[in-house]
Amino acid sequence: MLIVCPSCASRYELDAAKLGPDGRKVRCASCQTLWHVMPEAFPDAPTAEETQALLNEELAQAAAIEAEVSAVAAEKGDDIEIDAAPAPAPRKQGTGRSGRKPSLKGAKTRLAGAAIPAMLGLAGFALLGLLVWQRERAVRSAPQLASVFEAVGLPVNVRGLKLGAIESGLIEDSGGRFLVVEGDVTNIARVNTAVPPIEVSVKDGAGQTLYSWKTDPPRAELEPSELMRFRARLAAPPATGQTVLVRFAASGAVGAAGTH
Known part of the structure; x- marks a missing residue:
């Protein structure tokens, strides 16, 4: 939270969680003024157990999406051979009808093929959101990611x-x-x-x-x-x-x- 010295208007950032329910006294580094600061109403940060549980839930959802995509691909695998079928016979003059009924299996195969990239894209977005949410942990594991997050306006301060x-x-x-x-x-x-x-x-x-x-x-x-x-x-x-x-x-x- 941001606090301002009542005497010289110097501005400081404090961790509201460290103030306690009754607040605490702080001293201005510029003019040495001492005053009492009350904490603002912020939601408690998630615990390590809550963070790990949410991470496991996100990974389970990603695994479920991947399994569903694999199941769809396996189910539609036999329809792919329809595209290799012979072309329909030429329409006879004066009959007004085709020599062969149109097949719907080829359309089903194309729809399944379009659904797979869409589902993979959703899984990718879910994993990307998880990476952004846990960016501090990601930068601790791979420091080179710090410049990437900073470039998109999400700087990470691992030093504290x-x-x-x-x-x-x-x-x-x-x-x-x-x-x-x-x-x-x-x-x-x-x-x-x-x-x-x-x-x-x-x-x-x-x-x-x-x-x-x-x-x-x-x-x-x-x-x-x-x-x-x-x-x-x-x-x-x-x-x-x-x-x-x-x-x-x-x-x-x-x-x-x-x-x-």
Whole structure:
């Protein structure tokens, strides 16, 4: 759920399930204001047993459709030979009738052949819907699917951490010229989550990386729904730098990134 600081209007995302029925007190990372947040009325997330039961039901339905398709194909198998029958004899002049009655078996075969692809298509749609619904589990098993889901507007955050409120600026003091980058790290998972190093890259107007470095987060682990502020500083930044990309250092899992 989204909450807004009543003092400075900073916005944060919290897991409503962690607030409890009576809510809890939270503190703004920007102005340190403390206020009480009540949970919104959201339906409970399905348990692991419920998720597995629904998965088994979907797979059983797909297997039933496949069995029905096989049964239809086996039942109509003898009708296929009708297409090889001799052509009807030429119509006699003046009789007004064909020399042979039209066969309906060929039409039945064509209808059965059209039904099979339709049923297979329905089974494919059912499996695709299941894959989208369980996309987080799918990305954990096959990380290369993360880019596919992101391309269709369904990004998956397997790491359980989110970067936000990214700010960057140049400052000068007696020590020289510095690039300062700040931002928030929020744990959106339901369990304590380790925070990896944060990677900051400076890019030029064409998107080429001019300089990149890593900085350790203030804390190595966050509790569910907990937020912390990080700060990174680079001395003598590239003069042609135009944008800053902030992301978690690669560790084999899908992470989040922010630009400024």
